[in-house]
Amino acid sequence: MPSSRLRPAALPAAALLAAATLTACGGSSAGDGTDSSAKNTVNINATDTKCKLDKTALDAGTVHLAVKNNGNKVTEVYIYEGKRIVTEKENIGPGTSYKLTSSLKAGSYQVACKPGMTGDGIRTTIKVTGTGGTSVNPQAKKAVDDYRTYVQSQIDSYMPVVDEFVAAVNTGDVAKAKSLFAKSRFGWETIEPVAESFGDLDPRVDLREADLETGQDWTGWHRIEKELWVKNSTQGMGPIATQLAKDVRELQSKVPTVEMTVASIGNGAKELLDEVATGKISGEEDIFSHTDLSDFQANVDGAKKAFEVLKPLIVDDAVVTLLETEFANVQTALDKYKHGDGFVSYDTVDEAQRRELSRVVDALSEPLSKLTAAATG
Amino acid sequence: MTDSTTGQAPSRQDRRGPSRRTLLSLAGLGAVGVGASVTGAIASDSPSPATPVVDVVPFDGRHQAGIATAVQANLHFASFDVVATDRADVVSLLKDWTLAAREMTAGIRVGGPGPPPGGNLAPPTDTGEARGLSASRLTLTIGFGPGLFDDRFGLRTQRPAALVDLPKFPGDTLDPARCGGDIAIQACADDPQVAVHAIRNLSRIAAGRAAVRWAQLGFGKASATDTSSPTPRNLFGFKDGTANVQGHNAKALAKHVWAARGDDAATASWMTGGSYLVSRRIRMTVETWDRGSLFDQEQIVGRTKAVGAPLGQKHEHDPIHPDRLPVDSHVRLAHPSQFVGVKMLRRGFNFVDGAARFGHLDAGLFFLAYQRDPRTAFVPVQLALSRADAMMEYLRHTGSGVWACPPGVRADGYWGDTLFTQA
Numbered sequence: 001m002p003s004s005r006l007r008p009a010a011l012p013a014a015a016l017l018a019a020a021t022l023t024a025c026g027g028s029s030a031g032d033g034t035d036s037s038a039k040n041t042v043n044i045n046a047t048d049t050k051c052k053l054d055k056t057a058l059d060a061g062t063v064h065l066a067v068k069n070n071g072n073k074v075t076e077v078y079i080y081e082g083k084r085i086v087t088e089k090e091n092i093g094p095g096t097s098y099k100l101t102s103s104l105k106a107g108s109y110q111v112a113c114k115p116g117m118t119g120d121g122i123r124t125t126i127k128v129t130g131t132g133g134t135s136v137n138p139q140a141k142k143a144v145d146d147y148r149t150y151v152q153s154q155i156d157s158y159m160p161v162v163d164e165f166v167a168a169v170n171t172g173d174v175a176k177a178k179s180l181f182a183k184s185r186f187g188w189e190t191i192e193p194v195a196e197s198f199g200d201l202d203p204r205v206d207l208r209e210a211d212l213e214t215g216q217d218w219t220g221w222h223r224i225e226k227e228l229w230v231k232n233s234t235q236g237m238g239p240i241a242t243q244l245a246k247d248v249r250e251l252q253s254k255v256p257t258v259e260m261t262v263a264s265i266g267n268g269a270k271e272l273l274d275e276v277a278t279g280k281i282s283g284e285e286d287i288f289s290h291t292d293l294s295d296f297q298a299n300v301d302g303a304k305k306a307f308e309v310l311k312p313l314i315v316d317d318a319v320v321t322l323l324e325t326e327f328a329n330v331q332t333a334l335d336k337y338k339h340g341d342g343f344v345s346y347d348t349v350d351e352a353q354r355r356e357l358s359r360v361v362d363a364l365s366e367p368l369s370k371l372t373a374a375a376t377g
Numbered sequence: 378m379t380d381s382t383t384g385q386a387p388s389r390q391d392r393r394g395p396s397r398r399t400l401l402s403l404a405g406l407g408a409v410g411v412g413a414s415v416t417g418a419i420a421s422d423s424p425s426p427a428t429p430v431v432d433v434v435p436f437d438g439r440h441q442a443g444i445a446t447a448v449q450a451n452l453h454f455a456s457f458d459v460v461a462t463d464r465a466d467v468v469s470l471l472k473d474w475t476l477a478a479r480e481m482t483a484g485i486r487v488g489g490p491g492p493p494p495g496g497n498l499a500p501p502t503d504t505g506e507a508r509g510l511s512a513s514r515l516t517l518t519i520g521f522g523p524g525l526f527d528d529r530f531g532l533r534t535q536r537p538a539a540l541v542d543l544p545k546f547p548g549d550t551l552d553p554a555r556c557g558g559d560i561a562i563q564a565c566a567d568d569p570q571v572a573v574h575a576i577r578n579l580s581r582i583a584a585g586r587a588a589v590r591w592a593q594l595g596f597g598k599a600s601a602t603d604t605s606s607p608t609p610r611n612l613f614g615f616k617d618g619t620a621n622v623q624g625h626n627a628k629a630l631a632k633h634v635w636a637a638r639g640d641d642a643a644t645a646s647w648m649t650g651g652s653y654l655v656s657r658r659i660r661m662t663v664e665t666w667d668r669g670s671l672f673d674q675e676q677i678v679g680r681t682k683a684v685g686a687p688l689g690q691k692h693e694h695d696p697i698h699p700d701r702l703p704v705d706s707h708v709r710l711a712h713p714s715q716f717v718g719v720k721m722l723r724r725g726f727n728f729v730d731g732a733a734r735f736g737h738l739d740a741g742l743f744f745l746a747y748q749r750d751p752r753t754a755f756v757p758v759q760l761a762l763s764r765a766d767a768m769m770e771y772l773r774h775t776g777s778g779v780w781a782c783p784p785g786v787r788a789d790g791y792w793g794d795t796l797f798t799q800a
Contacts, residue, residue, distance in 0.1 A: 263498060326585060359460055363585030373499030 040064065042126070044113065046092070047071040051113030051122035058104065061132035065100040065111065067092055073115045080110040080123075083315045083377065086137055090117060105133040139312050143375075144260050146309040151191045154302075155252040158187025162248050169224060169234045169241035178228050182291035182342055185221055188248065189298030190305070192275065193268030194258060195251050205247045210284065220244055222286075229288035262310060266372030269306035272299040273365040281358045283346050293334065293343035296357075300330055303368065310375040319367065319374045326364035333360045432567065433512045436482045438785040439650055440635060443516030443565055444722065444747050445624035447603040451569040452595035452726040452743065453576040454656065456522070456558030456778060457587040464530040468797050470586040474519070474562075474579055475791040481571075484512030487578045504581070506574050513568035517575055519792045520561040520654050520780025535796060537645030539636070539653055539750040540781045546763040546774065555658055555776030558590040563654075563745065565724075569596065591776065593658060595726025595743045602724055608685060608693065612661055612727050612740050613771070615678050616685030619693055620713070622722040633720040633754075634747050636784075647795035650784030652747040655721075655755040658728075658776030661741040666771045677767040679708030705767040711758060719754045721746040741772075751779060 041064040045052040048071035067077050069092045077100055079086040086109065087102040106128050112121030165184035168177040188195065188206070196202045203211075205220040212218055221244065224237050234241075279285040280296040304327050314320050333356060337344045349357075434442050461467055477487045488494070488502025526536035562579060566572040573594070580589050599611045600618025603625060608616040622629050631637070636648040666674070675681055675688060679702040685693040687708065689701055702709040713720050725744040733739035748754035763769060783793045 266498075359588045362588065363460070366581065366584035369500045370495065373495030376498055377495055 041066055042111070044068065044077065044111070045070055046075050046077070046113045046115070048073050048115045049122075051111070051124060053111060053124050053126070056124060056126045058126060058128045059132075060104060060106045060128050060130040063102050063104050063128070063133075065102075066097065067100065067113075068097045069094055071115050074117055075113055075115045076117050078110075078112045078114070078121065079104070080112060081107065084137065084313075085139065103133045104128045106130060137313070140262050143262055143265065143309045143313060147265050147306060148255065148258075148260055150305050150309070151194050151258075152252075152255045154187040154190050155248070155255060158184070159248065159252060161187070162245055166241040166245045170238045172234045174228060174232055174234055177224070177234060178289070181221070181225060181228065181289055182286070182294035185291075186294060186298045188251075189295045190302035192299070192302070193264075193271045194255070194260075196271075197258060197264075198251065198254060201247060201251060205244060205251075208284065208287070210287075220247075222288075225286065225288050262313060262375050263372050265306045266310055266375050269303040269310075269371055270365070270369050272303040272306075273361060273368055275299050277358070277361050277365060281354055281361060283354075286346070290346040290348075291343070292346040293337050293349075297334055297343070300327070300334065303327075307368070307371060310371060313375040314371075315377065316374060319370065322367050323364070323371070326360075326367060330360045330364050333357055432514045433483055434514050434516050436479050436517070436786065437788050437790075440785045441516075441518045441651070441782055442482070442785070443518030443563055444634065444652055444724075444782070445602065445630055446514070446516050446565070447606065447624055448598040448601055448724045449514050449516070449565040449572075450567045450596065450598060451565065451572050452745075453564045453569075453572040453592065454595065454743065454745075455562050455564075455576045455580065455592040456590045457560045457562070457580075457583060458590045459525065459529070459559040459587045461586040462529065464797075466586050467530055468791075470583060471519075471793050471797070472791045473582050475786060477578060477582055478517040478575075478792070481507070481575050481578065482512060482515045482517060484515075487582075504574065504578055506577075507571050510568050510571055513566040513571040515564065515566040515571050515575060517579075518563040518565075518654075518782060520563070520782040521793065521796070522558050522561065522778060522780055524557060525559040532796070535644055535647065537636075537641045537648050537653075537781050538643075539641055539645070539648075539752060540779060541752055541756065543655070543751070543756065543777060543779055544760070546759050548763050548769055548772075548774065549777075550773045550775060551777055552775050555591050555593075557778055560587060561654070561656065561778060561780045569594075593728060593743050593776070594730075595728045597727045599725040599727050599742050599744075600723045602722060611742055612663055612729075613666055613674070613678070615674075615680060615682055616693060617725075617742075618723050619680075619685055620697070620720075622720050624722070629720070630722070633749055634722045636749055640749065645781070648781060648783065649795075652722075652782050653749065653751050654778075654780040654782050655744070655746050655748070655751055656776070656778040656780070657744040657774055659742045659744050660739065660773040660775050662737070662771050662773070663740055664737050676703050677706060677771075679703060679706030703767070705765050707762070707766050707768045710762050710766050715761065716754075716757055719748075719758070721748040721754050721758070741775075747782070755779075 040059055040062060042056075042058065043054040044065055044067045045054075046067055046069050065077060065079070067075075067089070069075050072094050074094065075092050076088060076090040077092065077098070078088045079100075079102060086104070087100060089098055089100045092098050109126050109128060110123045111126055112123045114121040161180060161184045165177060165180040168180055192202070192206070195205070203220075206222065207218060207220055208222050209218065209226060219240050223240055224234075224244070227233055227235065227237050275285075276296050276299045280292045280299065283290065283292050285295050286292045307323055307327070311320055334343075337349065434446055436442060459467060459470075461470065480487055480489065486503035486505075486508065494502070521540075523536065523540055523542055526532045526540070562576065564572040564575040564579075566575070576592065598609050600621050601608055602618075602621055602623055604623055608619050611617040622633050624630070634652050636645075636651045636653070638646070638649045641648060669677070671682060679688055680686060680693075681688065684691075686695055687697045687702065688706075689698075690696070697708060697712060699709040699712045699714055709715075723744070723746045725742050725746070728741060728743050730739040746755055783795055786792060786794070
């Protein structure tokens with residue numbers, strides 16, 4: 001639960017769209033309508049020692065690299081923008097040709113042939129001018145597609161648990177509702193930054209009592225939590241539970257079209273760890289049920305998934321290794337509190353233990369805050 | 378043991394941005410700092426040596442800055458627990474810290490004066506609150522606590538004998554949450570925001586390798602180490618540290634403050650040129666003190682309140698005759714003549730941590746004393762004071778630490794390199 005809950009959630013996301021916007025349904029990255037005639041085709045004569053381009057000035061939009069491997073070694077061809085790989089084709093055998101197509105925005109790029117498929121390659125700078133082009137990295141598109149699939153599957157697979165929880169509340173089965181409370185939230189907590197991009201959906205579903213304004217209606221999971229644990233009752237909770245299921249379904253229906261970028265995924269990972277650091281470690285998230293550690297695990301799972309889909313975009317191996325190590329350390333720390341199919345009640349975790357958890361979270365959060373830059377750099 | 382760890386450090390050093398570039402730019406600046414002492418140095422953001430700034434204290438040197446340095450106006454002191462389990466990570470942390478400390482003490486942003494790596498999608502390498510402020514005579518001084526010398530990092534045999542576990546003193550009411558730690562960093566600066574910025578950025582760099590255990594803010598230097606400054610007052614309203622070791626008195630420093638070659642030769646030749654620091658958070662019950670008569674207050678201290686003269690004398694710096702002072706007065710009990718001439722360099726700070734329970738001020742003295750060997754300095758002095766000092770009625774020692782502060786850093790070295798590379 002972010003402290004920025006009541007602020008228009010779309011704003012920070014919008015600021016990030018400039019970085020690497022991908023439309024919801026993906027589609028062909030090259031399909032931007034720009035003329036793709038022969039004049040925007042670079043013929044490349046690749047040998048074991050040379051990588052000769054017949055032109056180095058191109059129009060923005062769809063660009064073709066027609067590679068002919070005239071050498072004796074297997075080669076590969078890359079387009080780089082700085083350190084970032086825009087596109088690549090491996091395994092171009094001796095004597096064979098390949099036409100690599102990409103969409104480039106105005107800017108300076110490098111084309112590299114890598115005879116023997118090793119090293120930095122033989123590089124030539126090309127200049128792209130004019131408007132058009134998306135410069136979409138196919139790896140970035142795959143990352144966004146993979147993350148969207150993950151978000152959808154989390155919502156889809158936890159929807160039945162939400163329904164079960166709601167049914168228990170509606171039938172007044174307090175014990176069952178309590179047992180399902182944490183589980184019903186788990187999917188939501190893995191992908192919460194996505195929900196936060198939909199204005200008032202997140203506060204309707206997940207607002208904590210402490211974040212209420214005077215006179216504000218309180219709905220969602222935590223409203224029901226308080227009734228269940230403080231009053232041991234479901235009195236009056238039926239309409240709230242029904243609305244909760246409706247709201248989560250609304251999110252479920254919006255996932256296919258929600259705007260997602262490499263930057264928003266990377267930033268979402270950071271936000272999930274911020275949630276852990278400020279809400280879960282302190283025990284403020286599930287203040288009545290003390291099921292904070294379940295949300296903690298869900299936040300970490302979601303952040304880890306975001307990292308994993310972005311991993312192929314990170315040039316610096318040291319960043320990857322460090323994040324893998326720190327994610328593992330957090331999991332090890334969390335595993336100590338596993339109990340049954342969930343976690344121990346957080347009110348049994350003392351201050352010294354919470355400090356240990358906080359330290360491993362800090363150790364992960366600091367490098368994770370650089371994930372977005374590492375994946376877009 | 379040779380420094381076999383350096384080769385493994387880079388993975389962690391990636392946490393810090395452009396270390397190589399920064400090193401290069403600072404190498405140039407370092408030459409200015411050494412050659413022109415403190416007269417030609419660095420503006421906050423621009424590395425131009427043409428900009429005259431007079432408040433840079435050089436980081437490198439034979440001894441660490443922040444000990445003999447004339448006491449600054451403000452303190453942020455932090456104790457860290459090392460959470461890293463590898464010696465290589467400790468070494469990489471000390472290197473990263475040294476790099477950032479060089480930058481900040483020179484008045485340069487962490488990560489260097491250029492644009493941050495990663496552009497605006499990455500968090501800035503520097504937190505930013507010191508931009509536009511000068512170096513403010515910032516000094517950063519590191520010390521290693523007894524906890525570091527266990528088996529985790531292979532340092533057990535290098536623990537100096539002088540780095541003793543302090544005994545329990547009569548009247549101690551120590552809070553474990555304010556005691557000990559593996560590493561301490563003392564940040565002193567004339568601008569409080571500069572000192573806070575330094576500890577904040579060093580803590581951030583440490584993530585995953587060391588975590589803050591406790592910290593203390595201080596203000597209004599409670600003792601001076603240079604005779605040119607008027608002797609400051611503590612929160613009892615009395616001048617404190619009149620008979621302190623002076624930072625410009627090389628002979629006194631050598632005798633009382635710096636660990637010398639041959640001290641602890643068996644285990645701690647790495648400390649040569651270093652010093653031992655005892656930190657004590659001493660809460661003062663100022664409300665009850667303030668109700669004492671002037672006569673009683675002066676009898677307890679052993680000096681007059683107005684000018685700080687020893688009782689029976691006229692001027693602050695008049696000679697002290699301990700036997701003419703009340704037997705339980707603070708000045709008499711703490712006088713060097715009572716301890717075979719031993720002295721400490723005190724550079725403590727006043728603190729007020731808001732209000733404590735019942736609305737009383739949570740105030741006092743964060744006592745910092747550098748010495749050559751706590752076994753012959755702080756320990757016997759504090760034992761004597763805590764047994765007999767009339768002032769003890771108004772004092773509660775609530776925090777404690779003892780630290781081995783290594784010697785100063787060479788231009789190509791890092792904090793503690795003598796320890797981690799000692800054969």
